[in-house]
Amino acid sequence: MSCPADQYLMLGIQYICRYKLAELVPLHGETTFDAIASAAGLPVKDVTRFLRLTAGWHVFHETSKGAVVHTAASRQLLDNPMLKAWINNIAEEFWPSLARTVDATERWPGSEEPNESGYSLSHNTDENPFNVIKRDPARQQRFMDVQSFSHQHxxxxxxxxxxxxxxxxxxxxxxxxxxxxxxxxxxxxxxxxxxxxxxxxxxxxxxxxxxxxxxxxxxxxxxxxxxxxxxxxxxxxxxxxxxxxxxxxxxxxxxxxxxxxxxxxxxxxxxxxxxxxxxxxxxxxxxxxxxxxxxxxxxxxxxxxxxxxxxxxxxxxxxxxxxxxxxxxxxxxxxxxxxxxxxxxxxx
Structure with a gap:
């Protein structure tokens, strides 16, 4: 677990969370990339590539070609709601901001304003990120859950x-x-x-x-x-x-x-x-x-x-x-x- 995270692992996690793919893999037994793609309404090529990517970090496991099962790591996305909230928050709120942070330093050199950051550019907003999140009750609840989860350590x-x-x-x-x-x-x-x-x-x-x-x-x-x-x-x-x-x-x-x-x-x-x-x-x-x-x-x-x-x-x-x-x-x-x-x- 890392807030900045490995960029390729986080890319795969973001894809899994965005389309709720963990929920489409049975807790016991296996399914296929084809079945997951069909249930999610996604291209099977993309599903296959992203799940094979995260399998390199033991998030899901391909038991035979095209067949996939949960691992202890991927099951956390189902069994631990607060961890899932933490991962989703990093993937959707924080991680995209990193890619635009250097751009923000060029646009607003030395800024200490909360609405002149990598988040501002990646989320296309001129508001304080806290205000952006607050307007969406689901995002606000997720953010509060993250604070509680982080302090369980x-x-x-x-x-x-x-x-x-x-x-x-x-x-x-x-x-x-x-x-x-x-x-x-x-x-x-x-x-x-x-x-x-x-x-x-x-x-x-x-x-x-x-x-x-x-x-x-x-x-x-x-x-x-x-x-x-x-x-x-x-x-x-x-x-x-x-x-x-x-x-x-x-x-x-x-x-x-x-x-x-x-x-x-x-x-x-x-x-x-x-x-x-x-x-x-x-x-x-x-x-x-x-x-x-x-x-x-x-x-x-x-x-x-x-x-x-x-x-x-x-x-x-x-x-x-x-x-x-x-x-x-x-x-x-x-x-x-x-x-x-x-x-x-x-x-x-």
Whole structure:
């Protein structure tokens, strides 16, 4: 599994997903390229070539000439709906953007705008990709499923945050961009003194009340909020932004931080849980390459980026000199670092 992916494998996967070919192969027993093509209404030559292509990565297996069966890999397209959503999202939303990213750098040199990227050219749009996806309920649901699926990996587990940061003195917390409240629920269970406001877009926060366990309903509340607008919750002890900043360019991350300022009390903590790329040479080649690929993938999508320690500190400096950068900690086994700052200004 790789977000950038091998281009030929992803081409084959995109074809399979676009025409729902996995559903046309029986779970037990075999079928033929001819039968699949007939059921899908596709040219048998194309079906044969694409399925033989992906078979090189063990996605389907040709048992004899023209006969095909599922493999453990291809069955995942049927047995694991969230993985299927992840693959479809990469194939349809992200992967085409990579092919036009260099074109975008030529057309919009140095742009930090989300609507001036490889996605803009490959999807023929002048809108922010998030807005494009949001207009289609099926694509929006798939995108939200992808976020949930991605964080099922143990390196993204919320326990790394809970064990890596002492929230003991935090009695009121705002989970900015808190989605479905998974992190808020985990925090509320561990810290029975904590009250939490979960903020997100209306279509995301909808239904939060049903997800909150009954015993936590008096301590977790949902709120519609656009994090580019002034923060409406005044005087909280801490503001948490988990897996938010990597979706935006530096310009817009500075705006997110500045939108917090009007509501911050002295010594309020800003806690960011996101990827921090180590210094060059600190990782092995393969691990470093994976992070660099993710960085370029985010550029291709909407000119967002992954960041190193120097860049994280720079964001706070640019946002407001009254932010005191407290440093970065990477819990053992975690993919996402804990980036901290404190507000040193007076009461707002």
């Amino acid at each position: 143990f390196t993204f587990n919320v326990e790394h945050l809970l064990n890596g940061y002492d929230f003991g003195s935090v009695r009121s917390l705002v989970d900015v961009g808190g989605a479905h409240g998974e992190v808020a629920i985990a925090l509320a269970r561990k810290y029975p003194h904590m009250k939490i406001v979960v903020q997100d877009q209306p279509e995301v926060i909808k239904g939060l009340e049903k997800r909150i366990p009954e015993e936590l309903k008096n301590r977790i509340h949902g709120m519609e909020h656009d994090f580019f607008t002034p923060q409406p919750v005044n005087g909280a002890d801490a503001y948490l932004l988990r897996w938010v900043f990597h979706n935006w360019s530096d310009k817009y991350c500075v705006k997110i931080l500045q939108s917090l300022v009007p509501s911050l009390k002295k010594q309020a903590k800003i806690i960011i849980n996101d990827i921090c790329i180590p210094e060059p040479g600190q990782l092995g080649i393969a691990a470093d390459c994976g992070l660099r690929q993710m960085d370029i993938l985010m550029k291709a999508f909407n000119n967002a980026r992954e960041r190193d320690a120097e860049t994280w500190e720079m964001l706070f400096t640019l946002a407001d000199p009254r932010f005191n950068f407290l440093g970065i900690k990477l819990p053992q086994g975690a993919r996402m670092a804990i980036i901290q700052a404190e507000w040193t200004g007076g009461e707002q």
